[in-house]
Amino acid sequence: xxPKRTARLLRNMPMSEASDPFKRELLSVLPNLRAFxxxxxxxxxxxxxxxxxxxxxxxxxxxxxxxxxxxxxxxxTILRNEFYSQARKKGREVQDSDGLFTERMAVHPGQYGSLDxxxxxxxxxQLPEDQREALLLVGASxxxxxxxxxxxxxxxxxxxSRVSRARSRLLEIMQIDGEMDFGPDxxxxxxxxxxxx
Amino acid sequence: xxxxxxxxxxxxLNGQNDPNRIISKKLKELYSAVEEEGIPDRFLSLLEKxxxxxxxxxxxxxxxxx
Numbered sequence: 710x711x712p713k714r715t716a717r718l719l720r721n722m723p724m725s726e727a728s729d730p731f732k733r734e735l736l737s738v739l740p741n742l743r744a745f746x747x748x749x750x751x752x753x754x755x756x757x758x759x760x761x762x763x764x765x766x767x768x769x770x771x772x773x774x775x776x777x778x779x780x781x782x783x784x785x786t787i788l789r790n791e792f793y794s795q796a797r798k799k800g801r802e803v804q805d806s807d808g809l810f811t812e813r814m815a816v817h818p819g820q821y822g823s824l825d826x827x828x829x830x831x832x833x834x835q836l837p838e839d840q841r842e843a844l845l846l847v848g849a850s851x852x853x854x855x856x857x858x859x860x861x862x863x864x865x866x867x868x869x870s871r872v873s874r875a876r877s878r879l880l881e882i883m884q885i886d887g888e889m890d891f892g893p894d895x896x897x898x899x900x901x902x903x904x905x906x
Numbered sequence: 907x908x909x910x911x912x913x914x915x916x917x918x919l920n921g922q923n924d925p926n927r928i929i930s931k932k933l934k935e936l937y938s939a940v941e942e943e944g945i946p947d948r949f950l951s952l953l954e955k956x957x958x959x960x961x962x963x964x965x966x967x968x969x970x971x972x
Binding site for chain 1: 925926929930932933934935936937938939940941944945946948949952953956957
């Protein structure tokens with residue numbers, strides 16, 4: 710675990726709370742897991758419910774987790790499966806079209822061009838779920854393609870192609886919305902994987 | 907992978923305006939914005955309860971669907 714993150718987590722809680730190894734491991738991945746959930750759902754209430762379900766499932770299944778192996782990938786797999794199974798159960802579109810990152814997302818001043826974070830988050834939610842999750846897992850959660858393939862239960866090549874399509878599509882959406890000027894050469898959108906990780 | 911890109915093209919790709927770089931930065935900013943909120947209390951107290959239940963010998967949350 711990166712020392713920085715550990716320090717930040719320990720500041721958040723009394724020492725006794727971090728005593729159980731499984732719990733400590735779980736806590737260490739929670740911030741990133743939650744960021745993934747929020748970005749995936751585009752809605753923080755739903756994301757937090759999802760995170761809660763994932764915590765409960767992971768806790769209940771901790772006997773099946775081997776300490777020292779990759780808990781992050783394990784918990785992300787649980788959350789992802791939960792996301793899709795809930796979506797199926799509810800028989801509705803996975804993606805909410807309203808209330809995307811609305812009130813809660815602080816509007817950060819646009820550092821790059823005119824695109825602020827809220828607009829970016831909104832563009833992200835317009836991607837198909839499989840592309841969005843692949844992009845998030847590789848580009849922000851810090852997983853290797855092989856790990857993402859395992860989390861999503863598909864081949865590495867499939868993940869690479871999803872990430873690539875996600876990036877191209879994202880650029881299209883942002884350009885259509887006129888949120889951002891990418892400069893003269895837009896064709897580089899397709900040569901995504903090289904510089905991404 | 908087209909490694910033959912060089913010179914100006916490479917320079918541009920490594921530059922501030924490279925769309926892929928901007929996407930990567932935005933993704934990380936988005937995550938940071940959420941991570942900076944810290945772990946919500948509901949999760950800390952949930953884990954505390956689960957941990958306490960386990961230590962007291964009560965059945966752990968095997969049926970976590972509720």
